[in-house]
Amino acid sequence: MEVLKTPRKVNNGLVSRKELILEEAVHMYRERGYASSSVRDLAQKVGIEAPSIYSHFKSKEHILSQICFKMAETFIKGLEKAEKEKNTNNKLRVAIQEHIRVVLHHKEASVVMWNEWKFLTNPFHQDFQKMIRDYERKFENIIKEGMKQGDFRMQNPNTVSNLILSSLNGLAHWYKNDERSLKELEQEFSEIYLKGIVN
Amino acid sequence: MEVLKTPRKVNNGLVSRKELILEEAVHMYRERGYASSSVRDLAQKVGIEAPSIYSHFKSKEHILSQICFKMAETFIKGLEKAEKEKNTNNKLRVAIQEHIRVVLHHKEASVVMWNEWKFLTNPFHQDFQKMIRDYERKFENIIKEGMKQGDFRMQNPNTVSNLILSSLNGLAHWYKNDERSLKELEQEFSEIYLKGIVN
DNA sequence: CCTACCGATCGGTAGG
DNA sequence: CCTACCGATCGGTAGG
Numbered sequence: 001m002e003v004l005k006t007p008r009k010v011n012n013g014l015v016s017r018k019e020l021i022l023e024e025a026v027h028m029y030r031e032r033g034y035a036s037s038s039v040r041d042l043a044q045k046v047g048i049e050a051p052s053i054y055s056h057f058k059s060k061e062h063i064l065s066q067i068c069f070k071m072a073e074t075f076i077k078g079l080e081k082a083e084k085e086k087n088t089n090n091k092l093r094v095a096i097q098e099h100i101r102v103v104l105h106h107k108e109a110s111v112v113m114w115n116e117w118k119f120l121t122n123p124f125h126q127d128f129q130k131m132i133r134d135y136e137r138k139f140e141n142i143i144k145e146g147m148k149q150g151d152f153r154m155q156n157p158n159t160v161s162n163l164i165l166s167s168l169n170g171l172a173h174w175y176k177n178d179e180r181s182l183k184e185l186e187q188e189f190s191e192i193y194l195k196g197i198v199n
Numbered sequence: 200m201e202v203l204k205t206p207r208k209v210n211n212g213l214v215s216r217k218e219l220i221l222e223e224a225v226h227m228y229r230e231r232g233y234a235s236s237s238v239r240d241l242a243q244k245v246g247i248e249a250p251s252i253y254s255h256f257k258s259k260e261h262i263l264s265q266i267c268f269k270m271a272e273t274f275i276k277g278l279e280k281a282e283k284e285k286n287t288n289n290k291l292r293v294a295i296q297e298h299i300r301v302v303l304h305h306k307e308a309s310v311v312m313w314n315e316w317k318f319l320t321n322p323f324h325q326d327f328q329k330m331i332r333d334y335e336r337k338f339e340n341i342i343k344e345g346m347k348q349g350d351f352r353m354q355n356p357n358t359v360s361n362l363i364l365s366s367l368n369g370l371a372h373w374y375k376n377d378e379r380s381l382k383e384l385e386q387e388f389s390e391i392y393l394k395g396i397v398n
Numbered sequence: 399c400c401t402a403c404c405g406a407t408c409g410g411t412a413g414g
Numbered sequence: 415c416c417t418a419c420c421g422a423t424c425g426g427t428a429g430g
Contacts, residue, residue: 036234036318039409051410052415060409089397115314119235143396152396159387160396162373163366170365188358196395197342197351197359198288238425250426251399259425 018056021046025063030108034064034116064116065124071113072131074102079138088146095142096193097186099168104182107172114169139165164193217255220245224262229307233263233315263315264323270312271330273301278337287345294341295392296385298367303381306371313368338364363392 015023024045028037039060043050057063078098085091103110117128140161146152152160168189175185214222223244227236238259242249256262277297284290302309316327339360345351351359367388374384 033232033234033318035232038407040407049416051417054410055415119232150398153390153394153398155390155396156387159384160391162369163388163391166369166372167362167366170361170369173365174361185358188355189362191352191354192359192362192395193391194395194397195352196391196393197354198393199349199352237423239423248400250401253426254399 017046017048021053021056022063022066026067026109026112029064029067029112029116034112034119061119061121061124064112065120065128067109068113068117068120068124068128069131071102071106071109072128072135074106075099075135076131078102079135082142083138088142088149088151091142092146092152093190095139096164096168096189099165100171100186100189101182103168103171104175104177104185107175107177110169110172136161136165216245216247220252220255221262221265225266225308225311228263228266228311228315233311233318260318260320260323263311264319264327266308267312267316267319267323267327268330270301270305270308271327271334273305274298275330275334277301278334281341282337287341287348287350290341291345291351292389294338295363295367295388298364299370299385299388300381302367302371303374303376303384306374306376309368309371335360335364 021042025037025042028042028045039053040050042063043053046053053063057066078101079095081098082091082095085094117125117132120128140157143152143157143160147154147157171185220241224236224241227241227244238252239249241262242252245252252262256265277300278294280297281290281294284293316324316331319327339356342351342356342359346353346356370384
């Protein structure tokens with residue numbers, strides 16, 4: 001079983017062991033889910049024994065929590081960039097662009113965050129929920145603002161916001177990175193959201 | 200712990216014990232995920248002992264598989280209804296309408312199907328995958344057809360199809376049933392897809 | 399549908 | 415980072 005002991009990414013000095021564990025965990029939790037992934041299997045993939053995991057993380061849940069919070073922060077940074085734009089059209093455009101970028105640059109971690117955060121217990125659960133709800137609220141506020149200013153057509157802003165966010169997150173499930181460039185994809189999505197699909 | 204023994208739905212003769220188990224399983228798997236839901240806990244919710252579950256289902260996996268295949272069939276029936284429409288505009292409209300209906304009438308089961316089907320092993324896994332890929336392919340074909348006939352603007356049909364489907368499935372995560380009527384929601388979604396959000 | 403029970407595996411600790 | 419080990423819980427079976 002030598003093959004199984006080979007880490008996905010060799011520790012070349014640039015990636016710490018702790019980061020290596022996180023990377024393997026993301027890959028594993030994406031494939032099998034957090035609940036059915038054992039600390040033993042994770043350790044084996046990294047090439048160490050199970051108890052050694054606990055010299056880097058206090059518990060199994062701490063591994064998941066680091067993945068979730070790191071991703072949430074990445075999403076939030078993207079949105080902050082969008083909020084610096086002046087008109088709402090550009091705010092929404094950049095918000096969508098940034099969200100796509102984060103999802104596609106962290107495809108596995110993004111799925112893990114959205115699917116597995118429910119397994120966090122307090123205080124992680126509560127803190128994470130606050131962060132993600134804040135993100136969704138701010139995203140929705142851009143839509144609301146645009147409607148008030150007449151940039152967007154009047155519609156239920158909550159519906160619009162949720163529709164956009166769930167379709168963006170869906171990208172992680174079906175998008176093949178080599179199909180076309182990021183720029184093209186962003187253009188495609190914007191076209192659909194802005195002009196619809198009917199001639 | 201008497202409270203825990205009370206079934207969510209009393210067996211009144213209209214719902215068989217097997218159906219009761221399935222209903223509790225859907226609720227449980229939606230909340231905690233399939234992998235971290237034990238047969239023991241499920242039995243307790245139904246009000247029987249764990250081994251009694253196995254007089255209704257061959258294994259834990261058979262419970263999940265029945266949930267998944269039932270839902271897949273429901274989605275497929277909706278799409279077949281849509282395909283009977285004559286022009287592609289109506290085909291897409293009905294396909295979206297039916298998908299929304301299925302998601303909202305089976306909100307928990309719909310989430311369970313999409314999140315947990317990956318835990319199925321063969322032959323379940325393969326068979327289910329075939330069904331769901333077929334569904335997605337047929338949905339995409341409506342888009343392709345509409346573009347060929349000039350009803351829809353030329354865009355990557357795969358992108359359009361996946362964007363729509365993931366936003367529809369997202370409904371199960373955020374939609375509160377009492378907010379507004381199904382008709383209104385369908386109208387809202389159609390407006391966004393067809394006309395976009397920009398004035 | 400129950401009681402009694404099995405081997406396997408789990409997250410995690412002690413101690414070095 | 416390791417070996418040795420713990421109590422708890424898992425899916426499932428035997429036999430009635």
